[in-house]
Amino acid sequence: MPSLAAIGFDADDTLWQNEHYYRLTEERFTALLAEHGEAEAISARLLEAERRNLRFYGYGIKGFTLSMIETAIEATEGRVSTRVIDDILAIGRDLLTHPIDPLPHARDALQALHGAYRLVLITKGDLFDQERKLAQSGLGDFFDAVEIVSDKSPAVYERVFRRHGGGPEAALMVGNSLKSDVIPAIAAGAWGVHVPHPLTWALEHAEPPEDAPRFRRIDTLGDLPALVAGLHDG
Numbered sequence: 431m432p433s434l435a436a437i438g439f440d441a442d443d444t445l446w447q448n449e450h451y452y453r454l455t456e457e458r459f460t461a462l463l464a465e466h467g468e469a470e471a472i473s474a475r476l477l478e479a480e481r482r483n484l485r486f487y488g489y490g491i492k493g494f495t496l497s498m499i500e501t502a503i504e505a506t507e508g509r510v511s512t513r514v515i516d517d518i519l520a521i522g523r524d525l526l527t528h529p530i531d532p533l534p535h536a537r538d539a540l541q542a543l544h545g546a547y548r549l550v551l552i553t554k555g556d557l558f559d560q561e562r563k564l565a566q567s568g569l570g571d572f573f574d575a576v577e578i579v580s581d582k583s584p585a586v587y588e589r590v591f592r593r594h595g596g597g598p599e600a601a602l603m604v605g606n607s608l609k610s611d612v613i614p615a616i617a618a619g620a621w622g623v624h625v626p627h628p629l630t631w632a633l634e635h636a637e638p639p640e641d642a643p644r645f646r647r648i649d650t651l652g653d654l655p656a657l658v659a660g661l662h663d664g
Contacts, residue, residue, distance in 0.1 A: 437549055537568075
């Protein structure tokens with residue numbers, strides 16, 4: 431087995447809080463449409479709109495905002511007011527200014543691994559927003575490379591780890607999403623390390639690949655340096 435050369439990190443809800451702010455925004459959105467349905471029903475409509483729109487708008491705040499507008503039109507049977515549309519645009523803009531709060535142990539883990547491995551931030555979403563969050567997180571200096579991608583697939587991980595570190599066989603990917611961060615990285619030949627987050631977007635849910643030899647799970651990023659050292663010892 432090749433020596434571990436590169437470690438990829440997801441960003442949202444792996445290094446800093448993100449889904450929390452989407453949930454707060456969704457609460458504001460369902461309140462705007464309260465006279466047109468229960469919050470749970472409006473949220474279900476929104477999730478379906480997001481699912482439909484991923485192939486058109488991709489991941490991120492802009493697509494989420496457009497999905498909220500589409501849901502408002504559907505829920506009101508086309509009678510949504512311009513005031514409500516304006517309010518939806520405003521709460522979408524607010525998402526672009528939320529504070530960036532690194533998760534516990536994120537800085538310490540990056541600091542412990544920086545210099546010994548090529549650290550690569552691999553995140554999907556809106557380019558402008560992801561760049562903003564990285565800059566405001568204070569974690570940017572730990573990374574040797576940043577890859578903002580439209581989606582995360584085995585082919586994407588193959589390409590990224592060929593570019594940074596000698597291929598997926600010598601790479602490890604860390605993230606909170608089994609569907610995006612772990613399963614496709616393992617399919618590409620890398621290690622996949624799951625760091626669960628209490629809030630995970632419904633469209634990112636997947637069953638853990640328990641039988642995959644390169645699957646690992648840790649409770650927090652504080653456990654990552656020891657796990658990496660253990661891979662070398664093994």
